[in-house]
Amino acid sequence: MKKIKGNSVSNGVAIGKAKIIKKHELYIEHKKIHKSEVKFELSRFNEDVTFVINELDKLIQDYTYSQENRDILESHKMILMDPEFKKKISKFIADDLYNLEHAISTYFTEAADIFSNLNNSYLSHRVSDFEDVAYRLLSHILDERKDILEDVTQNSILIMENITPSFVTKVFEKDIRGLCIERGSRNSHSSIIARSMNLPMLVNTLGLMGNIKDEEDLIIDGNNDYIIISPTKSVLEKYKAIYKREQNVRNGLLKLIDVEPITKDGKKIKLMSNIEIPQEIDQVLKYKSDGIGLFRTEFLFIDSEDLPTEEEQYEIYKKIAEKSAPNPLTIRTIDVGGDKLSNILNIAYEENPNLGCRGIRISLENIPIFKQQIKAILRANIHGNIKIMFPMISGVDELLKVKEIIEICSKELSKGGIPFNADMELGVMIEIPSAVITSDSIAEECDFLSIGTNDLIQYTLAVDRDNQSISDYYKPTHPSMIRSIKLTVDNAHKIGKKVAVCGEMASEKKYVKLLLALGVDELSVSPGRLLIIKKEIIDCNITEMKSKLDRILSCKTSKEVMKLI
Ligand code: PEP
Ligand code: MG
Numbered sequence: 111m112k113k114i115k116g117n118s119v120s121n122g123v124a125i126g127k128a129k130i131i132k133k134h135e136l137y138i139e140h141k142k143i144h145k146s147e148v149k150f151e152l153s154r155f156n157e158d159v160t161f162v163i164n165e166l167d168k169l170i171q172d173y174t175y176s177q178e179n180r181d182i183l184e185s186h187k188m189i190l191m192d193p194e195f196k197k198k199i200s201k202f203i204a205d206d207l208y209n210l211e212h213a214i215s216t217y218f219t220e221a222a223d224i225f226s227n228l229n230n231s232y233l234s235h236r237v238s239d240f241e242d243v244a245y246r247l248l249s250h251i252l253d254e255r256k257d258i259l260e261d262v263t264q265n266s267i268l269i270m271e272n273i274t275p276s277f278v279t280k281v282f283e284k285d286i287r288g289l290c291i292e293r294g295s296r297n298s299h300s301s302i303i304a305r306s307m308n309l310p311m312l313v314n315t316l317g318l319m320g321n322i323k324d325e326e327d328l329i330i331d332g333n334n335d336y337i338i339i340s341p342t343k344s345v346l347e348k349y350k351a352i353y354k355r356e357q358n359v360r361n362g363l364l365k366l367i368d369v370e371p372i373t374k375d376g377k378k379i380k381l382m383s384n385i386e387i388p389q390e391i392d393q394v395l396k397y398k399s400d401g402i403g404l405f406r407t408e409f410l411f412i413d414s415e416d417l418p419t420e421e422e423q424y425e426i427y428k429k430i431a432e433k434s435a436p437n438p439l440t441i442r443t444i445d446v447g448g449d450k451l452s453n454i455l456n457i458a459y460e461e462n463p464n465l466g467c468r469g470i471r472i473s474l475e476n477i478p479i480f481k482q483q484i485k486a487i488l489r490a491n492i493h494g495n496i497k498i499m500f501p502m503i504s505g506v507d508e509l510l511k512v513k514e515i516i517e518i519c520s521k522e523l524s525k526g527g528i529p530f531n532a533d534m535e536l537g538v539m540i541e542i543p544s545a546v547i548t549s550d551s552i553a554e555e556c557d558f559l560s561i562g563t564n565d566l567i568q569y570t571l572a573v574d575r576d577n578q579s580i581s582d583y584y585k586p587t588h589p590s591m592i593r594s595i596k597l598t599v600d601n602a603h604k605i606g607k608k609v610a611v612c613g614e615m616a617s618e619k620k621y622v623k624l625l626l627a628l629g630v631d632e633l634s635v636s637p638g639r640l641l642i643i644k645k646e647i648i649d650c651n652i653t654e655m656k657s658k659l660d661r662i663l664s665c666k667t668s669k670e671v672m673k674l675i
Contacts (some may be wrong), residue, residue, distance in 0.1 A: 112339040116290065116315035117578060119301040120330035120638070123353045124288035124310035126344070128339075129266040129318065138248065140212040140242050143203070145401075151203045151210045158210075159253050163190050165246075171461070182239070184501040189243045211251060218244035257303045259284055264591060267328045269318060278303045279387055279409075288330045290315050297564055302614065303386050303409075308635030312337055312669070363641035367398050371644045373626065374651040380632035381644055384612055388426055391433050393637035394521040397562065401437030403429065403634025404499070404612040407483070408444045409443035417479060423486035431494025438495045439535065440560075440634075441487050443480070445469045446500035448601045464574065469502020484519045488530040499560060501667060505542045506551050513555070539614070541565035550601040559602050560634070563613025586615045587671040592628070592662060599629040611636055621648040624662070624675045627655035 143151060166187045175571045184213070189195065195217065202213035222240045259280055262268065268281065278300050281289060287310065287490045294300060294313030297381035304311040310330045315337060322328075322339055329338040329349045338345060365399030371381040382403030383394040394402060410426060411419065412438050418426075431439045446468060460466035487498055500512055513536070523530045538545070538552050543554060553559060563586060568575040570590050573583040585591070595611070610632035615621045617635040622643055625633065658674055665671045 111338050111342050111345060113290060114315050114318050114321060115336050116312035116318075117296050117581070118335045119296055119311040120308060120332055121311055122308070122332045122347055122356055124330040124332070125349055126265045126267040126287035126328055127263075128269055128322050128324055128328045129262050130269045130324055131262075131324065137211065137252070138211045138215045140215075141209050143209050144209070147416070148204050148207070150247050151213075152200060154210050154211075154251070155199055155203070158247065159190055159196075162247050162250055163187055165250075165610065166190075167465075185239060186243045186246070189240065190247070192476070211248060214248060214251070215244065226280065234396050237569060252495060259286075262286060266323065268555075269322055270632075275299045278307075279389075282307045282309055283389075288312075290318055290328075290330065292316060292318050295576045295581065297568075297575040297581075297584065297614065299386075301562065302564075305617070306384065306386065306390065306638050308638035311675070318588070320545075341364060357594070363645065364639050366644050366648070367590065369644070369648065371400075371647040373647055374649065375651050375653045377626075377652055378488045379626065379647050381638045382438075382610070382612075382632055382634040383640060384634050385430075385637070386618075388430055390637055391430050395433065395435075397439075397637055397640040398635070399640055400632075401495075401612055402434055402439045403632060405441045406445065407441060408446050417482075420486045423483060424489050427486055427490035427496070428493045431490050431496050435494035438535075440497040440499050440538065442499045442501055443470070443473055443483055443487075446472050464568065470508050470512065471502065473500075473506065477515065480515060481519055481522075485517055485523055485528075485530070488516075488519060488523060488534070489528065490530055491531040491534050492529055497535040497537055497558070499539060501539045501562070502541060502565070503538045503552065504542045505548050507556055509538060509552060509555050534617040535593060537610075539612075540598050541569065543570050543594070546570075546598055549598045550604070552662060553602045553605055553607045556607075556609045558610065559598060560610040560612045560632075561595060561598060561630075563591070563611060563615035566594065567615075570594060585668040586618070586621060587624070587668040587675070589663075589665050589668065589671065592671060594626075595625070595628050595630070596663060605635040608632060617643065618648050619643065620675070623650045623652075623655045623669075626650055626652050627659050629660075 116168055118392065170183045170187070187202070198217050199213050202208040202216060203210065208216065218240050225240065251311055262284065264285050264287070266286050267290060268293070269290050270285060272290065272293045273291050289309065289311040291311065291313045292315055294548040296313065301313060304535075310332050312330055312332065312335070320466065327338050327346065329341055329346070331338065331349070343347065371379045372673070373379065380400045382401050383390075383399040384404040384406070385394060385402055388407045407462065427439070427441060442474040467475060471481070487496060490496060500509070503509055516532070516595070520530065520532045537560055538556045539562045540549055540552070540559050542565070546566070549559060564575055567573070567584055567586055567588070570583065571583060571588055573580055575584060599609045608631040609629070611625055611630050612634035616625060616633040617639040619642060622633070623646065633643060662671055662674050666673065
């Protein structure tokens with residue numbers, strides 16, 4: 111029996127059999143091209159190599175482990191930037207008329223052969239580097255899409271090096287027991303999705319792959335942040351009992367489905383759901399939330415190569431709005447950038463993507479795409495109760511521009527005789543410190559505010575939400591956060607506007623009473639957390655908690671805040 115430490119993304123225990131998901135074999139077609147195709151193959155080569163170099167740059171930037179690993183990635187980049195590489199590939203294509211895949215695989219096979227025959231142990235290590243680079247480049251060129259979950263059974267726990275948000279949704283759809291990821295962080299979007307689906311997942315499990323074999327018994331202990339490999343019989347029995355207890359607690363919570371989220375001292379709190387993919391609407395309806403407080407629309411486009419058309423978006427929004435009605439569906443416009451889906455919009459490589467062209471900036475830089483989304487939302491609003499919300503607003507300037515674009519869209523739809531409904535509440539996400547500071551002015555220009563604590567913590571404390579190695583600095587109860595939430599709520603309430611919290615802070619039991627005492631009107635949480643949070647609301651006496659508020663607001667450290675709450 112072995113234990114490996116990690117960081118749990120969602121609480122709870124999972125028991126299953128290990129299934130290691132590795133990179134798969136690539137099929138390389140060897141064929142002769144026609145002379146007229148040479149130019150095209152060479153341009154493909156340039157584009158694909160640039161893409162992979164950018165990808166490596168991003169990995170180097172994001173890499174949280176060791177300098178040594180970063181150096182390896184740097185050396186992979188050098189292989190692709192070597193002028194000899196370009197010269198040889200160009201020769202294979204232009205003179206020998208090889209297709210691009212054939213040219214690349216020939217080059218790397220020859221290079222690996224040379225190094226492995228050198229009889230020098232240092233240089234022979236370079237063989238695996240060449241193989242790695244070849245795999246990275248060729249799998250990008252071949253755009254491999256093999257379904258790696260094809261032969262995975264339901265009692266599996268998947269072991270992977272890293273994971274994308276789209277893969278998490280596939281795992282959920284297959285009803286697989288859990289996930290253990292060597293890299294990753296608790297606040298990434300893959301983790302948020304796993305949590306919203308109550309899917310047991312451990313991230314940052316360094317060294318796991320080398321310590322595990324397929325089909326070994328595994329236990330994810332999400333309550334204590336570790337994985338147990340080949341547990342003894344008695345440990346397995348103990349965890350089976352814990353698992354059963356957890357199921358009983360979950361079943362017990364189901365009794366709260368029809369209970370209103372009203373605090374002990376009689377305040378009704380709106381309890382909404384966050385969704386990422388349309389299928390989650392079924393969970394929203396099952397747990398009877400007060401509506402959808404955040405629909406992260408960028409995840410709709412997760413598997414698509416092209417952006418969805420206005421018509422495609424309209425159909426999706428319409429369906430969800432109809433199902434959610436009369437409760438609201440709050441649609442947040444695309445928030446790509448940072449760790450999110452930069453591939454679909456062809457965003458140029460950025461040194462600091464989280465400070466780059468993301469959120470509303472992407473929409474304002476790509477007006478035709480933004481207009482498509484706005485028009486689809488305006489049209490779908492005929493079929494339900496839609497609110498629209500904008501991400502990463504830094505101040506009133508952007509908000510005014512956005513409102514202007516909504517006006518233009520309405521006019522264009524009218525002119526084209528296309529039915530729509532512009533009677534729609536307009537909200538702003540407060541997730542940048544400048545938006546907190548100017549929340550009085552922002553509140554005047556919109557109908558409601560929604561605090562995105564995930565980013566607000568990241569930008570207020572200057573700590574990358576995706577970098578697990580500095581996660582100790584990511585403190586939801588840092589005094590600056592408490593004061594930011596209070597300032598935002600006070601500014602909005604002064605002019606009768608409501609404030610929601612839709613970041614992960616709202617989904618964490620331990621912060622619920624604090625948020626309510628700070629005056630937050632609505633909480634929007636992962637559907638999987640809805641009943642747990644409802645129980646917390648029902649158990650909360652806001653008046654009692656408010657009596658501590660002055661002391662909480664004058665705390666100097668997050669530790670002091672945690673003690674008081
Ligand atoms: C947030 O930042 O808190 C938020 C809800 O948005 P996202 O996690 O999608 O960035
Ligand atoms: Mg955000």
